[in-house]
Amino acid sequence: MSAIEIIYMLLKLTGSLVIFIYGMKLMSEGLQKVAGRGMRRIMGKITGNPITGILVGTLLTVMVQSSSASTVMVVSFVNAGMMNLAGAISVIMGANIGSTLITWILKIFALGGTGDSFNLPLFLLAFAIFFMFAKKEKLKYFGEFIIGFALLLLGMDFLQSSVPNLEEYPQFLATFGAISNHGYWSVLLFTVIGIVLTCIVQASAAMMAIALAMCFNGWIGFEVAMALVMGLNIGTTITANIAAMVANSVGKKAARAHLVFNVIGTIIMLIAFRPVMILVDAVTTAATGVSPYTTPDSPLYDPQTLPWALCFFHTFFNVVNTLILVWFIPLLIRIVDWMVKPKEEDAEDEFRLTYIGGSWMNTAELNIQSAQKEIEHFSQRIVRMYGFLPLLDNAKDKEFEEILKRTEKYEGITDRMELEIASFLTKVSEGDLSNESSQRISSMLRIVDNLESIGDSIYQMAILKKNQREQGIVLDQECRNNLNNMYLLVEKSLKVMDYNLNQPYDKIDLAEAYAVENEVNTMRDKLRNHHLESIKAGAYSYQVGTTYSGMYALYEKTGDYVINVSEAIDIDQSQKSVEHNMSSKK
DSSP states (O other), rough: OOOHHHHHHHHHHHHHHHHHHHHHHHHHHHHHHHHHHHHHHHTTOOOOOOHHHHHHHHHHHHHHHOOOHHHHHHHHHHHHTSOOOHHHHHHHHHHHHHHHHHHHHHHIIIIITTTHHHHHHHHHHHHHHHSSSTHHHHHHHHHHHHHHHHHEEEEEEHHHHHSOOGOHHHHHHHHHHHHHHHHHHHHHHHHHHHHHHHHHHHHHHHHHHHHHHHHHHTSSOOHHHHHHHHHHHTTTHHHHHHGGGOOHHHHHHHHHHHHHHHHHHHHHHHHHHHHHHHHHHHHEEEEEEEHHTTTSSSTTTTTHHHHHHHHHHHHHHHHHHHHHHHGGHHHHHHHHHHHHOOOOOOOOTTTOOOOOSSSSSHHHHHHHHHHHHHHHHHHHHHHHHHHTTHHHHSSOHHHHHHHHHHHHHHHHHHHHHHHHHHHHHHHHHTTTHHHHHHHHHHHHHHHHHHHHHHHHHHHHHHHHHHHHTTTOOOOOHHHHHHHHHHHHHHHHHHHHHHHHHTOOSSSSSOHHHHHHHHHHHHHHHHHHHHHHHHHTOOOHHHHHHHHHHHHHHHHHHHHHHHHHHHHSSSSSHHHHHHHHHHHHOO
């Protein structure tokens, strides 16, 4: 085989693989857009019940047709504090079982030229959906799924035809024969090859497609094919572990658990390799009438036999490993606890994003979920920062400076949190999003903007207290009581806001938020009238009056930012508010 022929063959294989992987991506993203919120709610309810977790993991992977995508989801959910580690491990086990469906789909619908019967009708159906239901978002995403499925079958068909017949290339045939005929050592070698290739491709389904094509074209034999399957089950864990690089320690543990589970499962299969091969041989022979050990030079050889054996083994591997290891989830947790030593958590006064990192996952629904958890953390910092204000009133000089410095540090943290979360959401918005997800991101951007403004207002109040202290300005008891009442009302509004941010955004009730906002405005009017009457009566100096009015104005301004946050949580209310602001500017 000449160098040009080798390059041409590699280009054909690569192009076929690109079409296959892109088809898988469209399938996965289409279904995630259709069922994204429902998946979040179901997965968020999983705790430590292994049966429930396995069933959900299986269903999830069947839906998105990618174990890598579903395990990345698991890492994201654990990272966001919505799922515990035991529940995550059970979902990962189910994801491994669900991943076997794609093998059966490829075997039944794509191998042996059968994909040609489905490709064009599927493309036609998808374009009919786009043409007839262009304005119906869910159907449009279902059309994306169909196109993805058609491309997957097309890619598999190209991949199958791109793998040359080794009988035409005796040098390759001799090389494969040399490395495949070393018994158990060849099994170990091809297990490692399966790991490496899957790490490179980062898609176990794509690697499985390659293995099926190689089996169908007679490149590899029965035991070598099974070794590749074991290797790809380990290699597929690379995606979740890459995603976990920016996760917290619990998210990293979930990714490591996927790796440990598949490594232990592979070791079990390697130990019991011969008995398992006998079992798979018996099942395949009973189902097809031909043993998978039959070589291409035999008159009984059927190219369809070995792919059937591969499907049987892939399913057997994942189901049996799950049935064995589900009883050892506590042990798996202890292993990953040993593997991932959590860093000493930063002090609460240090800037630290907890749920999002420098890169983002490829699923919009998960990105939004991570950002929502980060916003909840942002809100908690704001509420804590607001609690510094009354501490300034009676503090001694040194203590006053420490509290003021801490308030200033929090103000800097709020600036950085707003910048980082907004940058993350902006990157996410550049992807292919549903209308609902786009609106949600717009709402979140408005939320973080107003949270940062609340932090600014709190810091301005602290500076006003500092100026009051330095100038020796003393407010009378009535003024102090009025400002204290205003402080308590704004504190109440902040707690309502924080509660709303910790709820599902489509389930909040703004009634209480508006009620507290009205109380704040009523108190503001009362204090303003008191101030005007006191000025007329000469009850206090100009400096006292300026401090007094400046303080209650900042409280009321803070309350406005707070109600803006609550309104932004509700997409419909947020849209009305934006439209109102635009009309006001006109």
